[in-house]
């Protein structure tokens with residue numbers, strides 16, 4: 001009898017257990033979005049003696065793509081395992097290497113099904129998807145319109161009030177490190193904000209950090225197509241992400257509620273106002289990570305602060321205090337942390353009452369002269385980074401971060 005449920009088995013025994021969890025979450029999101037054909041939890045009992053037909057199975061696969069709620073990592077791994085068992089039979093492929101974290105977790109889930117017959121796996125898959133679909137439907141029916149709109153976002157909170165649309169990064173436990181999902185959601189939120197009736201758009205962070213920059217697990221989540229494809233896709237994502245700041249048509253304000261790292265600092269050069277708490281710091285440790293500047297900072301920073309100071313930040317990774325960032329022109333104004341939120345929002349509410357079209361057109365006059373140049377810089381920076389991410393310097397730096405965390 002094969003193990004019947006890997007939910008309590010320890011599939012992530014490696015030292016980087018926390019990392020694997022994150023990797024699985026990223027992978028599973030792609031799977032549910034439809035880029036992979038996925039699968040279901042192994043149930044012990046089939047509903048019918050006949051078992052599910054191939055048609056039922058195909059319907060269930062389609063239903064998975066339409067799920068409105070994330071069923072969670074364990075379920076998604078089991079969906080994968082049952083799908084593989086139902087279509088290919090018992091796992092007989094070699095176990096992936098210790099650093100191939102995602103494929104190893106998938107392999108373990110599939111392998112845990114042992115010799116479960118294909119028909120049983122197919123039925124269990126159908127049963128599981130059916131349970132997931134009905135609970136997903138009933139919970140979404142109960143949601144009011146506003147909740148459903150917010151439900152489009154998992155990693156940011158988007159609100160509109162007093163002529164201001166606020167996009168708040170919402171992974172405080174991870175210092176608002178930017179996952180691939182988060183890049184996508186920020187782009188979607190910016191797109192929505194550009195079309196809504198608000199006057200000003202604000203980006204801020206929840207918790208003690210503004211953002212710790214790119215989530216370093218993004219680089220370890222390698223798809224089956226390999227690392228080159230990963231680097232290429234990441235460069236496209238980066239270019240699109242930065243592009244959405246370059247093209248943003250309304251006044252864009254950063255409310256920097258705490259330390260900012262990496263890409264959350266570099267794109268500040270594309271904002272119209274940057275308000276910072278005196279607790280904020282501004283750090284671009286690209287060289288330490290074997291990486292190079294992005295967010296158009298190779299162009300905007302020398303213009304804002306002069307080449308010497310830009311080099312200190314972008315090449316040598318000097319961390320600036322809020323006061324220093326203000327002195328260099330990267331920050332518009334610094335506020336004491338104790339009154340930061342009150343002062344900033346009072347100011348922004350007053351600004352949001354100014355004539356909307358005049359604000360928008362003034363921004364466009366200022367920014368339009370630079371747009372073409374900024375897009376060219378963005379393309380170049382993204383393509384250089386695509387190469388960098390494949391370098392041993394970069395890979396070693398990322399492994400170092402996680403090995404220290406995992407106390408290897």
Ligand SMILES: CCCCC/C=C/CC(=O)SCCNC(=O)CCNC(=O)[C@H](O)C(C)(C)COP(=O)(O)OP(=O)(O)OC[C@H]1O[C@@H](n2cnc3c(N)ncnc32)[C@H](O)[C@@H]1OP(=O)(O)O
Nearest residue numbers: 018173174175177212213214215216217234237238262263
């Ligand atoms: C699509 C690809 C586009 C790529 C664009 C490229 C962008 C380049 C950059 O942005 S470079 C900057 C990358 N960021 C970093 O190097 C920061 C790494 N993090 C840290 O150095 C520290 O976490 C810290 C200084 C931000 C905070 O330190 P502190 O000791 O206060 O807190 P913890 O380290 O315990 O952090 C709490 C948990 O959050 C996790 N975490 C924080 N930042 C990141 C991150 N950038 N990536 C992944 N994970 C991050 C941290 O690991 C802790 O997790 P845990 O609770 O599970 O241990």
